Amino acid sequence: MKDSFNNIINSETPVLVDFHADWCGPCKMLAPILKQVKDEMGNALKIVKIDVDKNQSLASTYQVRGVPTMLLFKNGKQVWRQSGVLQKNDIVRVVQQHI
Numbered sequence: 001m002k003d004s005f006n007n008i009i010n011s012e013t014p015v016l017v018d019f020h021a022d023w024c025g026p027c028k029m030l031a032p033i034l035k036q037v038k039d040e041m042g043n044a045l046k047i048v049k050i051d052v053d054k055n056q057s058l059a060s061t062y063q064v065r066g067v068p069t070m071l072l073f074k075n076g077k078q079v080w081r082q083s084g085v086l087q088k089n090d091i092v093r094v095v096q097q098h099i
Contacts, residue, residue, distance in 0.1 A: 005058060008048055009073035014098050015046045016091070019062070019069045021053055026085045027068045036088045037095070045095050074098050 009015050018034060020027035038047050052059040052067055062071060062078075072080035072094065079098050 005048075005050075006076070008046070010076040011046065011073075012075060013044065013046055014079075014095055015048060015073045016095065017071045017073065018047065018049045019052050019059055019064045019067055019071070020049060021051060021067045024067045030068045030085045033085070033088050033091070037091045040088070040092055041095060044099055072098060 009017070016034070016037075018027075018030065020030070034047055034049075038045065050058060052064060062069075066083050068085065069081070069083045070086070070091070071078055080094055082094075
């Protein structure tokens with residue numbers, strides 16, 4: 001998983017990684033918001049969902065202590081991080097700063 005994850009984040013297109021868990025209520029609230037973000041941003045953004053229970057080593061690598069946690073990568077570098085639920089416009093604004 002780690003190799004393919006590194007291939008995904010090493011992209012000129014910003015990649016928003018959503019670390020989540022099935023049992024997490026706020027994660028369920030964030031899912032439709034991320035869909036709206038993707039609908040608005042189209043190909044200008046990739047969104048990847050990572051289940052922390054199934055990918056514990058990856059969550060540990062990025063020191064994800066709570067879910068949901070979103071990380072934004074550009075060219076393999078982490079350029080933004082936020083825990084908790086944000087509204088669509090806030091996420092879009094952050095992504096647009098890194099396009």
